[in-house]
Amino acid sequence: MDIKHIVEAILFAAHRPMSCKQIQQVFPELEQPELTDIETAIEAITDDYQPRPIELKRVASGYRFQVKVEYSHWVARLFEEKPPKYSRALMETLAIIAYRQPVTRGDIEDIRGVSVSSSIIQTLLEREWIKVIGQKAVPGRPSLYGTTKQFLDYFNLSTLNELPTLAEIQQLDESITDNPTAQAHRENPETTA
C-alpha cells in the first residue's frame, strides 16, 4: 500500500499532532519507511489539500489536520453552547452601579453586605455595561464605576431616568414581566433564551 495514503489515514485518525518519528512508529517494525519518505508524503498531502477547506498544519508537536481559519465563521455555530446565566450577585452588583453610580466596589459591598468578587466586576467591564469613570479620593484611590451607553442600549433605554424609580421597584410584582421570554425562563429553568 502507498505510504502516502497510510500516512494520511494515520494523520486523520490520530487524536493528537503526529511527528514524522511518531508516524514511523505506527508502522509495524519491519515495514517502517524512512523518515524522509514520511516527510515526502507529508509534503504531497499538504499540496493535495490546498484547494480544500482543511489543511495539514505543522504545529510544535507535529502535524495535524485542521479546519482552515477562513471557515471559522461557518462552522462556529457547531460549537456554540447554550449561553450561561448571570448570577444573582452579578445582577445585584449591576443594579447597584446603575442606581447608585458613581460607586466604588467598597460601596457595592456595603450595600450588598457581602464582598463582590473581582470576576463579577471583570465580566461587567468586558460586557461593556460598566466602566471606570474615575478614582475616589480616599486611600487606595478605588475605581469609581458607572454604567455605559451600551448598558442603556442593551436594556433599550435612552437615559437612566427611564429605569423604574426605587418606589416603583418596591411595587414590582415578581409574577409580572416586561418580557415574555424572561417569563418562560423562570417557569422552566432548563430552557435558555
Added chain:
Amino acid sequence: MDIKHIVEAILFAAHRPMSCKQIQQVFPELEQPELTDIETAIEAITDDYQPRPIELKRVASGYRFQVKVEYSHWVARLFEEKPPKYSRALMETLAIIAYRQPVTRGDIEDIRGVSVSSSIIQTLLEREWIKVIGQKAVPGRPSLYGTTKQFLDYFNLSTLNELPTLAEIQQLDESITDNPTAQAHRENPETTA
C-alpha cells in the same frame, strides 16, 4: 464562499455524524442553502474523496468522514487500548433486539433458551445501542427494547435493512416422524407452525 467547501468544513469539524438538516442549521439563518444543495455538495465531496484513504460515509444519524476499512490495520496501531470485545451472549441479545424489536427481556430469554443477565441489558443501554421504547401491556408491564441510531452508526449501517439477512425459518412438515429417510423428500403443503 462555495457551499461545498463549507459543508466539507462542517463535516470535518463536527466530530459526529451530521444529517443534511443538521448541516443546514449550521448556516446562519438567512444564508441557509436548500437541502438539495447540501445533498449535491455531499455527493460531490464523496466523489472527491474516492481516491483518498478516508471516505464520507452515510450512517443512520448522518454523514461522517471515516478512515477506509482497508487502512484499519495501520490505524489501529495508533491506539494502545484494544477495542472492546463483546460476549456471544451480548451479541445474541443485541441481534434478537435488532431483528425482533420491539421485544421484552422475556422474549429474548424465550429465543435464547436461557436467562438474560441484567448486566448485558445494562451494557447495551449504556452504549446507547438499545433503548426502552415502551412497555408491553401484560402484567408487570415489562420494558420493550429497540435498537438506536447509535447502534447503526457504530456498525457502519444507515438502516436496519442493511443488517445481514436472517435465515428464513423453514416451514415444518406436519407428519414428521423420527425416521429421517422416510421424510426427506416428502412435500406436504399442510404445515403446522
Added chain:
Amino acid sequence: MDAVTLLPTLATVNGTSVHTLPEDLYIPPDALEVLLDTFEGPLDLLLYLIRRQNMDIINIPIAQITQQYIAYIQLMGILNLDMAAEYLLMAALLAEIKSRMLLPRQVEDDIEEDPRATLIRRLQEYEAIKNAAEQIDALPRMERELFSTLVDVSALSVTQPLPELPLHDLLLAFKSVLKRVDQHSHHQITKEPLSVRERMSYILDNLKAVDSCTFPQLFSRQEGRAGVVVTFLAILELGKERLIEIIQAEPYSELRVKAA
C-alpha cells in the same frame, strides 16, 4: 477421546455406570474442556450436537439426540460444572418428546401442537439469531476497523453567545437588595432622581480625560433649565461625596472643577 477415557465413570445410565462411551454418542474431545462455557444454553448445545453430525434440524432423530444430550448433561454433572436449570428442563422436554413419539399416533384429532415441531422451530429461530449475531460481530465497527477522522478546530475563533439578562430580572435583583438594606442597614439608598446619578457619572467620566475644567463648561445651553438643574445637583452631590473638587484660585476668579 483421550480426555474422556481418563474419567473413572462417564455417566450413570439406568443405574449402571458407563465407563466407555456408547458407539453412537458423539462427544468431540475438544468440547469437554470448555463444555458449559462454550454453550450459550440448551438450544446451543442441541444445535451443536445436530450440526456436528450433519443432521437436518427439520428431521432430527429425536431418540438419538435425546440420548446424546442426556449423556452430555450427566457428564457435566460429573465434571461438577455449574449447570443452569434450563439444561435440565430441556432434558425433560426431550425425554417427553421421545416418549410421545413411541405412542401410537392419534391422527387428526390431535389439536395439540406437536412438541417436536415446537422444538424444531425454536432451534431454527435460535440458529438464525446465532448466525446473525456472528455476522453482526464480524461487521466492520467503530474502534475496531473503523476510525473517525479528527480534524482540529482549536484554531477557529468561536465566539460564545453572552448570557441574556432581562431587565425584569435585573430589577428583581435590585428589589431584593433594597429589601435587605431596609431590614438591617445603616446604609441609606437615597432617592435622588436617576438623572442626577447619571449626570454624576457623565461629569466624572469627562473629568477623567482632563486635568480640570471650568464650572460653566459642565453646563450645556441646549439642555435648557431642567438640564442645568440636573447638572447643578450632580455637581453638588459629587462635591458632597468628595468625588470632585471645586476650586477657586482667588476671589472672583473662575470656578474650576477637577476630579478628586
